[in-house]
Amino acid sequence: MLKFWKKKPAETPPDAAAEPAPAMVDLPAQVTPLEAPEPEPAPEPAPPVAAAAADEAAWSERLRTTAFARGFATLFTRHPALDEALVDDIETCLLTADVGVAASTTIAEDLRRRIARREFADARALLHALRADLAKLLEPVAEPLLIPEGVRPFVVLVVGVNGVGKTTTIGKMARRYQQQGREVVLAAGDTFRAAAVEQLRSWGERHQLQVVHQGANADSASVIFDALQSARARDADLLIADTAGRLHTQSGLMDELGKIRRVLKKIDPEAPHEVLLVIDGTTGQNAVNQVRQFREAAGVTGLAVTKLDGTAKGGVVFALAREFGLPIRYVGLGEKVQDLRVFDVQAFVDALLPESLVDG
Numbered sequence: 420m421l422k423f424w425k426k427k428p429a430e431t432p433p434d435a436a437a438e439p440a441p442a443m444v445d446l447p448a449q450v451t452p453l454e455a456p457e458p459e460p461a462p463e464p465a466p467p468v469a470a471a472a473a474d475e476a477a478w479s480e481r482l483r484t485t486a487f488a489r490g491f492a493t494l495f496t497r498h499p500a501l502d503e504a505l506v507d508d509i510e511t512c513l514l515t516a517d518v519g520v521a522a523s524t525t526i527a528e529d530l531r532r533r534i535a536r537r538e539f540a541d542a543r544a545l546l547h548a549l550r551a552d553l554a555k556l557l558e559p560v561a562e563p564l565l566i567p568e569g570v571r572p573f574v575v576l577v578v579g580v581n582g583v584g585k586t587t588t589i590g591k592m593a594r595r596y597q598q599q600g601r602e603v604v605l606a607a608g609d610t611f612r613a614a615a616v617e618q619l620r621s622w623g624e625r626h627q628l629q630v631v632h633q634g635a636n637a638d639s640a641s642v643i644f645d646a647l648q649s650a651r652a653r654d655a656d657l658l659i660a661d662t663a664g665r666l667h668t669q670s671g672l673m674d675e676l677g678k679i680r681r682v683l684k685k686i687d688p689e690a691p692h693e694v695l696l697v698i699d700g701t702t703g704q705n706a707v708n709q710v711r712q713f714r715e716a717a718g719v720t721g722l723a724v725t726k727l728d729g730t731a732k733g734g735v736v737f738a739l740a741r742e743f744g745l746p747i748r749y750v751g752l753g754e755k756v757q758d759l760r761v762f763d764v765q766a767f768v769d770a771l772l773p774e775s776l777v778d779g
């Protein structure tokens with residue numbers, strides 16, 4: 420028996436009952452055939468403490484090379500004393516790491532004021548305060564993507580400029596939800612490049628995910644519309660739709676996002692339930708412009724910040740949090756499935772600015 424078709428009878432719509440074949444008839448012609456999924460062995464539950472420690476280690480391992488972590492690595496050894504030079508250097512490090520002028524100045528001013536009031540006994544106390552300031556900026560935006568009970572399919576529309584990691588993020592997300600036992604349908608809505616459709620289909624094939632696609636130069640809104648119908652017919656939990664990368668200057672493409680939203684609403688007035696904007700973490704301050712433009716054109720409800728491993732500066736997450744307050748759903752710490760992480764403020768701050776920077 421395919422795992423896919425094992426539904427609680429009450430949840431199965433009458434027309435999709437028991438037999439897989441008839442339900443397939445409703446689907447658009449070009450649906451990647453669903454292979455019988457290999458039954459996956461239940462993962463061994465790791466002891467929670469060990470798992471948490473391994474997780475923290477992964478964050479610091481991946482974020483170690485960011486400009487943020489590198490900038491702060493030797494800062495406290497260079498400035499052991501609590502003085503103006505120390506705070507100046509902190510401010511420079513924050514600015515260099517793309518934290519943005521507003522957030523960097525606010526944090527530096529706060530530290531200066533507190534040094535003047537002799538609030539800090541030593542550099543360790545100051546580091547503690549700096550870590551707390553940074554965490555406070557991020558806490559309001561650390562809101563994971565939750566799929567409410569009774570909403571099915573939950574529709575996620577993924578948008579962003581070219582090459583930021585949209586398709587990769589979709590593949591990783593799909594896999595995450597699939598591992599939680601949810602049924603996911605993908606829509607190959609990037610109809611601009613044949614390679615984009617192939618990329619999504621190959622993810623689908625590798626992980627037995629249904630991918631709805633059409634021929635070359637198909638209309639993106641029509642592919643995504645078909646995909647929602649198909650996801651509904653299958654009583655899927657989740658539809659994740661890919662879109663072509665676009666710049667705010669390409670007004671035709673920006674308008675297309677409006678069209679996609681409109682056609683989805685014909686099937687489900689609440690859809691899309693999430694408009695996820697993917698931001699490349701190596702972008703720098705231009706990320707702020709991207710969020711502004713896409714928010715206007717597509718009603719962004721959440722962010723995924725990718726490529727924070729490697730050469731990213733790391734600070735753009737703070738700039739975005741301060742500027743927009745949009746939920747950060749995921750961060751990308753590498754190219755593997757498990758490298759897409761739910762945004763964890765403490766792990767992030769610990770990785771960029773560990774307590775151990777100042778010796779106890």
Ligand SMILES: Nc1nc2c(ncn2[C@@H]2O[C@H](COP(=O)(O)OP(=O)(O)O)[C@@H](O)[C@H]2O)c(=O)[nH]1
Nearest residue numbers: 581582583584585586587725726751752753754
């Ligand atoms: N290092 C790293 N690379 C990533 C991450 N996310 C995506 N990529 C890579 O970025 C490139 C572009 O990704 P893609 O999903 O095709 O971007 P799209 O054009 O927005 O769909 C690919 O080579 C991905 O493997 C990440 O978190 N870390």
Ligand SMILES: [Mg+2]
Nearest residue numbers: 585586609615
């Ligand atoms: Mg793509």
